[in-house]
Amino acid sequence: MCGIAGILTAPGKQAPHRALDVITDRINHRGPDGRGAFQDDDAGVHLGHTRLAIVDLSPGGAQPMVSQSERYVIVLNGEIYNYKDLRKQLDDEVSITWRGSSDTEVLLAACETWGLEIALSRLDGMFAFGLWDRKERELGLARDRFGEKPLYVGETNEGIVFSSQLGSILDYPGFVGIDDHDATDMFLALSYIPEPRTPFTNVWKVPAASFVRLTAGTRRAEPIPYWSAPQAALDARENAVRTRASETEIAAQIEERLSKVIGNQMLADVPLGAFLSGGIDSSLVVAMMQKQSDRPVKTFTIGFKDAAYDEAPYARAVAKHLGTDHTEVMLDWSEALSLVEKLPETYDEPFADSSQLPTRLVSAIARKSVTVCLSGDGGDEVFGGYNRHLLATRYERVRDGVPSFLRAPVGHALTAVAQPRLAGLITALGKIAGENRVRLASEKLNKIGGALRSDGDLGLYLSLVRRDEGLVKTKALEQLFGRTYAQISGDGHPLAELMMMLDTLTYLPGDILAKVDRAAMSVALETRVPYLDHHLFSLAWSLPISEKIKGGQTKSVLRNILAKHVPSELFERPKAGFGVPIESWLKGPLRGWAEANLAAFQQSNPRHAATVQEARDAFYAGKGHLHHFLWNVLMLQAWRRRYQDAFRAHAA
Structure with missing residues (x-):
């Protein structure tokens, strides 16, 4: 895990004095273990790198790295988990004199041997990188399949500037951003800005699962996809039908693959641990880590003194059962509140998922003991874990059974019942169910009311994910999500699967992964996300939704696997989220x-x-x-x- 930055100027233009140093300074926190630079003034290319040493701690893993033929130069942020397998493949095909044992060197050799697009298709990992081709004078910028690692590109007076974080571009000497009102409207509705947009019309994000090719003087290029989540889902279904694999067999393959992925992601030359909330996703990751470890896995959780929001007891119980080396820190909300004003410095662009606060706090606690943490993120998107997925399975039945002319009145009635001003009722219920549970129930009831009033499947989805109660009038949001919806709506997916795919393509990279990356990297902590292995994704989509959401419960497959390691009473409870x-x-x-x-x-x-x-x-x-x-x-x-x-x- 590192930070990358670079500049490509147009012919006849020069980057401002010390521009590379300035933009690299801004991402020092992402890589405090080393720093490097490559400059070719004649070609107008400048590459910067800050290193968080994880694999091959020797100088052999330093970047920017030049290929054996000296044609290519690379700066990489992330980890290539299957680099050892790729190295064996390369050794079978070509003669390479390896200088070290880093995944960066393997990636560089793969790009030189197979070409950028083929190399990308063979990678298992999380990454964003810049690859300079000295022969063609072409800059390739690429990002991993799910968007775990960020990559921004800004248009400047001299050419383009790219970086792992928007802050580098904002610090580029002379840069002036042009306000994108549509993007900020989308932010006000969603709590994040979906890719490829940013707050500025002259800065954009390289989309997940794609790459771009830029030459001197080019300010923007059409992204080229090298993988498609919707196509992978369709292919998985067709393969399951063709092979006649039973649901039991597929579930066993999912368990086997997840175990292998977690084992691969436990490889590091530095101390490693895991976030543990006590929920299904993180508990299963930790259980499989502990099964493959010869010592207690280091686990971390944040506890809050406000019992209504404290999930720490659940994590504590799971950690005790599994025998992990558990660190639990109890915090007062005043400690979280003290971070509020510092959030823009951490996130660089507008970001308002309130769980950013505990995520930042638990990352800081973990970094005192480890350099790498595995997390349970992605399990909801891949295995159908959000309440809206469960709601969708029920809503389809309700929609078919309730006449259309009654849906809006019923929706309005539910919304009225869910109003916070009904304090007496909320207080009375709170004594029975707990304040936080009642608050969540009230919000869910409000969402159901909005769902019944919505128009069409896309309208329903937007009503569930919007955070503004529909107050912000933004056609741009409907257009952007509409284009994404159009890619998948003709594939015959039931409503819950449409929502899962929309989550994977929008909410996952824009909110969940951005939140974790910025929070963890602000304290130089690498996070790894086992559920976002693309082979595991395909296996999950081989199963029908009825196998993921069963008996009124989400993530049925993961629950069954976890029950082999942890008693169900330790993790079976209503989904609450990591809220504040x-x-x-x-x-x-x-x-x-x-x-x-x-x-x-x-x-x-x-x-x-x-x-x-x-x-x-x-x-x-x-x-x-x-x-x-x-x-x-x-x-x-x-x-x-x-x-x-x-x-x-x-x-x-």
């Missing part, structure tokens, strides 16, 4: 801060002033579930204040 009490914060300790910043946002953003005022008034009156939207507004305002010198608004 944003609603009570904004009405309590953060109210003064929130009110001041909401007013500042309204003053500087007249386009949304009325919407924000409406949301603010409704929220403090106990109407609607608007705390998520207000948090989005506050995070956007905090980000703008931090980076106000880097952008300008479009001319009126």
Whole structure:
């Protein structure tokens, strides 16, 4: 895991003095163990790298790295898990004098031997890299299949600049970002900006599972996909039919593959551990790690003194059963609150998934003991774990059984019942079920009400993933998701699978993976995500949705595997998420801060002033579930204040 950055100038142009140093400085936190640079002024290429040494700690793994023929130069961020197998394949085909034992050297040789596109198709890993071809004077930029590792490209007066984080581009001397109103509207609705958009029209993200080829003077290129999640899902289904593999056989293959993937991801030349929440996904990862380890696996969790949001006891019970070396740190919310103003520095672009706070805190705790952590992220997207997936299986039955003219009235009725202002009822229920459970139930009821009022499958999905109660009017959001939906809607998937695929293509790279990458890398911690192995993905999609969501429970396959390692009573409970009490914060300790910043946002953003005022008034009156939207507004305002010198608004 590292940080990469680079510049490619147009013919006759020169990068500003020390520009490479400046953009590389901005990602030092991603790679504190070493630093390197490559420059070819005649070609206009400058490559920078900051190293977090994980595999081959010797100078043989240093970057930028030049190929054996000296034709190619690479900067890599990430890990290639099957590099040993690839090295054997290469040795069988060509004669290579290896200088070290790093995955970077193997990737570089693979690109030189097979070409960029074929090499990409053979990789198992998480990565983003820049590959300079000195012969063709062409820069290739590539990203892993699911978007675990980030890669930004900015258009400058001299050419292009790329980096692992947006902050490098914003620090590029003379860079001026052009505000993308559509992108920020999408952020206000979703809590993140979906790729390939960024807050600026002149900065874009290389999409997951694709690469681009850039030459001097080219500012933007059409991404070339080398893998497709929708196609992989279709191929998996066809293969299951062709081979007549039973569901029991496929489930066994899933268990075997997951175990192998976890074993591969445990390879490191530095201390390694795992995040453990006590939920199904992380518990299964840890269980399989412990089975393959000759010593107790180091596990980490955050506990909170507010019992309504404390998931630590569940993690503690799983850790005790498995015999891990468990670290649990109890924190007061004031410690989390102290990070709020620092979030724009960590995330570089607007980001408002509130679980960013505990993710950042647990990463800092883990980094004191290990350099690599495995996580359970991706299990929900691949195996059908979100409540909306379960809702979809039920909604299809309800939709078929409830006349269309009744759906909207019933939806409005459910939304009315779910209002936070029904404090007496909520309090009474809270004594029985717990405040946090009741809050989640109220939000779910509100989502169901919105679902019944929605128009079409895409409208339903957007009603469930939007965080703004539909307040922000943005055609760009519907257009972007509409294009993605169009790719998969004709494949005959049931509604739950359509949602899973939309999550995989949008929410997973834009929110979940971005959250973990920025939080962990801010403290130089590498995270690995076993569930996002593309072979495992295909196996999971070989099964029908009825095998993933069964008996009213999500992730049935993973539950069955985990039950072999951990008693079901230790993990069977309602899904709660890694949440924080944003609603009570904004009405309590953060109210003064929130009110001041909401007013500042309204003053500087007249386009949304009325919407924000409406949301603010409704929220403090106990109407609607608007705390998520207000948090989005506050995070956007905090980000703008931090980076106000880097952008300008479009001319009126």
